[in-house]
Amino acid sequence: MKKFAVVFPGQGSQSVGMFASFIEDPEVKRTYEEANDALSYDLKKISLEGPAEELNKTEVTQPAILAASVAALRALKSRIDAVPAAVAGHSLGEYSALVAAGALDFADALRLVRLRGQAMQAAVPQGKGAMAAVLGLADEVVIDGCKAVSQDGDAVWAANFNTPGQVVISGAKEAVDRAAKFFAENGAKRVVPLAVSAPSHCPMMQSAADKLKEALSSITLKDAAIPVYCNAYAKPLTAKDEIVKALILQLVGPVRWVECVKAMQSDGVSALIECGPGKVLCGLNRKIDKSLDLANICDEDSLNKAIELIK
Structure with a gap:
């Protein structure tokens, strides 16, 4: 067995x-x-x-x-x-x-x-948080990118390391939107917004x-x-x-x-x-x-x- x-x-x-x-x-x-x-x-x-x-x-x-x-x-x-x-x-x-x-x-x-x-x-109030799947980038690139676009009180984090090349990000909606744009312009195959009601697995x-x-x-x-x-x-x-x-x-x-x-x-x-x-x-x-x-x-x-x- x-x-x-x-x-x-x-x-x-x-x-x-x-x-x-x-x-x-x-x-x-x-x-x-x-x-x-x-x-x-x-x-x-x-x-x-x-x-x-x-x-x-x-x-x-x-x-x-x-x-x-x-x-x-x-x-x-x-x-x-x-x-x-x-x-x-x-x-x-x-x-x-x-x-x-x-x-x-x-x-x-x-x-x-x-x-x-x-x-x-x-x-988190409805509409204030978001999540998105980033496809085609290394974990470290996603982690560093989230830090780069985050601001005080308006941040995004790597939230799910699902597979090599698939990392879900989570955080404030505006920060997730900035991160999605950043990753799309810096080598991601795709960035897919997720239909969620809360930004899970983040501070x-x-x-x-x-x-x-x-x-x-x-x-x-x-x-x-x-x-x-x-x-x-x-x-x-x-x-x-x-x-x-x-x-x-x-x-x-x-x-x-x-x-x-x-x-x-x-x-x-x-x-x-x-x-x-x-x-x-x-x-x-x-x-x-x-x-x-x-x-x-x-x-x-x-x-x-x-x-x-x-x-």
Whole structure:
């Protein structure tokens, strides 16, 4: 059996009807029932039927993706007697990874990411922040370019290191616009504005990080039973106190996804199984290293293919 890790997607992977063909799986059904109870509303119905405007509200999107991700993982665990060597999640997906590692209770995680979504939305007034994907430039060029166009109170930062040559920037709208123009004029293949409601993973999220820290202090976390390769440090963590620090830092600092994947590879992982809606991470991971064995789990067919890949 291959040494595999399970990875979990972040915000943007949601779509109305996700998991519709997977919902009769007993583990998937149980997971959505637990989610509805934990949140006191019908998350399953919104996920399956929409409307999209409701599903795309950050405070709904985040629990919806987490629930789908945990459902996919449980379906996998019900079919094979194998424990992943590691887990990791992209941004929001880190909470799914912590559930998978036994560090965070599922119901607590759902309520925590709902609060996280609310806090992120409240941190910056609508229209004052922005994000954009910069394609075709080295990480250092993007980092230095962000510094060059930033001003006091009007700054932009490198926020997601997704693949070699794909860095997402985040910050004040005017600064992001200046950076986009700067990169377009200095060798970027493309600069793509992202449809987001808040500038994630930058210092403008400090008030959200403060609220998250307060919320985490009232939740019981455990040491992780499986190494969690966290976004903030790009290294494996198991100690609960370190995990809490990483979750808070993640909101105001970059997602170091390329480093996370390479660190797992260095520790012997050769296959990555994406649990959750869509195939975003499969796409990123393929660009990071084509030698990786990749699969996603979002329905019965993809589950069977993932099991065959692991064997």
